Amino acid sequence: MQLQDKHRIAVLSAYALALHGFESLLPTPIPWLRLGLANIITLVALVLYGFRTAMTVTLIRVVLASIFLGTFLGPSFMLSFSGGVASTAAMGLAYAAFEGLFGPVGLSLIGALFHNIAQLTLAYFLFIQRIEAVIFIAPVIILIGTLTGVANGAVSGLLIKKILQKDGENIQNDKAD
Amino acid sequence: MKTVIRSTTLADKLLFIALTTAAVAGIFYSREAMPKGSDVIIEVDGRTAYTLALDTDRVLSVPGPYGNTVVEIKGGRVRVKEAHCPNRLCEKQGWITRGAIVCLPNHIVISVGGKTENLPKGLDAVTG
Numbered sequence: 582m583q584l585q586d587k588h589r590i591a592v593l594s595a596y597a598l599a600l601h602g603f604e605s606l607l608p609t610p611i612p613w614l615r616l617g618l619a620n621i622i623t624l625v626a627l628v629l630y631g632f633r634t635a636m637t638v639t640l641i642r643v644v645l646a647s648i649f650l651g652t653f654l655g656p657s658f659m660l661s662f663s664g665g666v667a668s669t670a671a672m673g674l675a676y677a678a679f680e681g682l683f684g685p686v687g688l689s690l691i692g693a694l695f696h697n698i699a700q701l702t703l704a705y706f707l708f709i710q711r712i713e714a715v716i717f718i719a720p721v722i723i724l725i726g727t728l729t730g731v732a733n734g735a736v737s738g739l740l741i742k743k744i745l746q747k748d749g750e751n752i753q754n755d756k757a758d
Numbered sequence: 759m760k761t762v763i764r765s766t767t768l769a770d771k772l773l774f775i776a777l778t779t780a781a782v783a784g785i786f787y788s789r790e791a792m793p794k795g796s797d798v799i800i801e802v803d804g805r806t807a808y809t810l811a812l813d814t815d816r817v818l819s820v821p822g823p824y825g826n827t828v829v830e831i832k833g834g835r836v837r838v839k840e841a842h843c844p845n846r847l848c849e850k851q852g853w854i855t856r857g858a859i860v861c862l863p864n865h866i867v868i869s870v871g872g873k874t875e876n877l878p879k880g881l882d883a884v885t886g
Contacts, residue, residue: 679769681767682767683770683773684765686765686774687766687767687769687773687774690770719788720784720787723777723780724781727774727778727781739762742761
């Protein structure tokens, strides 16, 4: 890992952390409604710099954010962690396996879907253990996730385009190695 | 906005439509498949007087200070068919499948309870 990579990961993680922190301050009408703004950074990292960068940024963001918010190793940390890892892994797989098939919006939708699936599965095993409650809540969560996923994907798409226009030749994608 | 729409691929759009349709269908389906409260509990003066199955049709009279209150259970729903209290609010409430009918003058509480009471409280910590 070169110095430049470290620098890049640090900057991306800082942006992701800021969004994550900002989002946790927003009052939401329903407690489990989250916008998933930090996923914008994960997606930009994935498309521009490759899977390794995206996963590193996600792990740094989830762990540091939970320490800052005081939820480290608590239930909401576990849900956040599983959701973050699952969504990044799913987006990375979809991006690598079907090249060019999905744009940022599609990848974001996949990320949101797997984020929700991972959280619901974990929540079921750890906290709820009532399948009817999970079935009851899952479609609502997935619908909200789909809507916020489109918005995040659109923002990511714009951001990726802007960065490529401005700095296209300097970007090294770690997909090669 | 235009650039966003132009840069979405066909797969993106199909995925969005599929997810939205599945989620909306899932919402309706899960509401439908939800087991309803299975018991009708009739309390008189704060004590449980009757516990009846919601899926068995029957009519019964519950005595109270204002005479008999006629409770009807039919097709998985319950109502107060006839009451002789001053306001007859219980009668006006009509059929219920969950929740409760309260007849204050007659000291009667009819509630539909069961295994799925307070269901939506199941989640209280899911965060991103």
